[in-house]
Amino acid sequence: MKFGITQQFDCNYLDDRQEQLLVCVEPAIVLKSTFSDLTEHGFRRSGEQIYRPQCVSCNECQSIRVLARAHKPSKSQKRVLSKNSDIELKISDENKPEYYLLYEKYVNEIHSDGSMFPASPEQYYGFVDCEWQRPLFLEAYLDDELIGVAVTDKLNQGYSALYTFFEPSLSKRSLGIFFILKQIQLTADENLPYLYLGYQVDACKKMNYKQNFYPHERFFDNKWHLSVKKA
Template identity: 50%
Template sequence: MSESKKYFQFGLTHNFACNYLPEQQERLVVVTNCEDITNENYQRLLMAGFRRSGNQVYRPHCIDCNSCESIRLPVYEFKPSKSQKRIISTNKDLTIKISLEADERYYDLYQRYINTVHQDGSMFPANKEQYKGFIFNELIDQLFIEIYHDKQLVSVAVCDNLPNSLSALYTFYDPELSKRSLGKFSILTQIQVAKSLNKNYLYLGYQIDDCQKMNYKKSYYPHERLIQDQWIRINKS
């Protein structure tokens, strides 16, 4: 079947407890024929508000809540704030490398990150099966942005490498280096990598204003949010 003829089938999950807003119930629309995913049609799904976790591609479809808004950065228009410039300066001694294949060293760093930073999250405690099932998808091209300090791997950003965009799947880093703001530095690095690869957008997943641990995404300007199926530009006020 040609790319233009491919279509998706969708299913709807039952309600379950929301991972981000404890008082809410979550429900997802999921793609049920994920074996037909390609770089091109997954990018179209991203534009429609979908996202992936491992082989599952989904979009929130909750009954009484619209808090999850897809967010993306037009990378050529991004301008770092003063605090973001300080983060870049603080980390100017770090080395950045791009790999198209995952390294076995990633898991140890991932495990330390999850078991230290996210002990209250659904992925705690980390294990290899969960790591592999969450991070990887054999049908979509991926790249891995590695950050080193004195030749020691301290951060990995996992991205889906799509025709017109990068999609930030997950970042994990050395929890002992929290003062370096490696999570924020990773986004700044992904913006630069996207530009170097001639991508127009960096997708950051979902912005949830009422969830404090998700609010870091909205501090990159300008950005666009998918609101009522329309991408709305948000400029810094």
């Protein structure tokens, strides 16, 4: 396998850090066949690129995956499911035009202080679409209106949650948590072991929600480490 390493740039998660990525530079046909295996080693997809943090003096970013078949929702997660019991879920393999309109509204209203602001079609399609990997889209409908979308990749060993966006006025519904719970359920229903959630960064408050799904494993020191909820 061939890899390249990026120049250092400002970290998207920690203001006082520099970030550097290890990127797989194989052709599309190789990426397609090795994507699942690379995910097993802490890599993640963004658009056509498969990458993993490779920072010189920081290892805060740890790939995290939920053991789907063993997951039991917490009391607060059960409340989220109950709160959203009126939502209808559908699955599509087509990146529909209406998704971008919802994504644009979400990024510009919820994440106006983030690296993805302002939203643009080029940005959206650039990190979701992929020549060698066709993502799935979990659609949430309320009274027949599209209110949220979770983009997820099917892997040999489960699913990899790529990004979630939703109607900003419905933030109190905790739709981000809801979509993760539904992806865990989807993974378990297909008798697959893992839902990958990207990178857990303990020092970044915006990322801390990922560690609340138990049991989960984190990838560091080149292996996965189990974490279970304490009684």
